[in-house]
Amino acid sequence: MDYADILDYVNLVFNGVFFWLIWRRARVTRAVVICCCAFNILSGSVYNIATGAFSLPGQIVLSIVDIFLIAYFATSRRVRAQLNRPFSLEAARADREREAGFFRPRTWAFWRNLIMYFCVFSVVGHWLEAGYCTFIRLGILPGIYDPESQIWSDWLYPFPVYGVGAVACVLVLYPLKSLLQRRLHGTVAPLLASFVANGLVCTGIELAMGLMLNQPNAQGVYPLWDNSELPLNVLGQAWLVNDLALGAVATLYAWVVYPAAERALDRIRPQSLDRIAALIVAGFMVLCAVKFLPA
Structure with a gap:
């Protein structure tokens, strides 16, 4: 990966933090967005100067989104009116206590x-996944994808692995997030710790699935996916960049999507x-019958 690829993934993390802070209507969001965008502009400019690729018009084009975000968050009255909640330990503690009620494994409502x-x-x-692979196809993100994959041809095809992933986030990663919030001070520290832990869990799951289901044949060809030629791969199965x-x-699911859905x-x-x-389950069963059972 070159510097631009690394910056893309750093921005992916930044965007997750932005969405979470905006959803919380935290007053500190303005300062965080402005500082992160300024970091993008400054770091990109320094890198291009060091490599001899700097030009003012080109840098302005590359930084146009960051420039717009800085101007908007610095001057918009609507932003100041909406992002008005104090980002204090007391507010974070109250939110944490309210969200603790979303993990209720002894109730029917939780399992429903x-x-x-x-x-x-x-x-x-x-x-x-199709959206992520589209970024790879357009060269915005590094990686490999399968242009013949079923994700492109059948939008209603049920892939249970994603459902299992959503369930695992609720059963494992959401309680872990709550534990980190109780043990670590503030919000940034538990958020970053949660991200690191989630990345490690995703790496472990991908590696375990690969070792069980994706062993190369006699010709050394992997049947499902092949990460062996990518940098930062683990045994040719997991790819750390993808796992990030x-x-x-x-x-994002554990901190924003699941609490919002609840x-x-x-x-x-x-x-x-x-x-x-009942309607959702019935519709899902019909969809599985149509897609999986032979005609």
């Missing part, structure tokens, strides 16, 4: 919601939510 997440993300998950992206997605579902009457869950 988990079943819905499994069904929904089994279908939606590969849409995210997966870790960022898992962190808050939204809490607004629906339990009886109505039971009916919605």
Whole structure:
């Protein structure tokens, strides 16, 4: 990976932090966004000067998004009006206590919601993979992809691995996030620790699945995926760069998506939510029957 690739992945983490802070309506969001964008502009300029590739017009074009974000977050009255919550330890503690109620494994509501997440993300998950692979195809992100993969041809095909991933985030990574929030001070430290832990978990899962299901044949060809030619690969199975992206997605899910989904579902009457869950499960079973059973 060159410097631009590394900066792309750093920005992926930054964007996850931005979305989380904006969702929290934290007042500190403005300062974080402005500082991160200024870092992008400064670091990119220094790198291009050091490599002899700097030109002012070209640097302005490359930095246009960061320049726009700095101007918007620095001057917008709407931003100042909406991002007004103090980012204090007391507010973070109150939020943490409220979110602790979202992990209720002894209740029917918890497992009902988990079943819905499994069904929904089994279908939606590969849409995210298609978007990620599109960035690789366009050369925006480094990596490899399979142009013949089914993710491009069948948008309603259920891939249970994504549903399992969503369930694992709730059962493992969300409690881990709550534990880190209790043990570490502030918000940045548990967020970064959660991201690192999630990346390691994703690496372990990819490596374990590869060792079980993706062994090369006599000709040395991997049947499912081949990361052996990529830098920072682990035994040809896991690829640390890809696992960082997966870790960022898992962190976004554990910190933002799951709590937001639970808050939204809490607004629906339990009886109505039971009916919605039954419809989702029935639709998912029909979809699996259509896609998996032979004609």
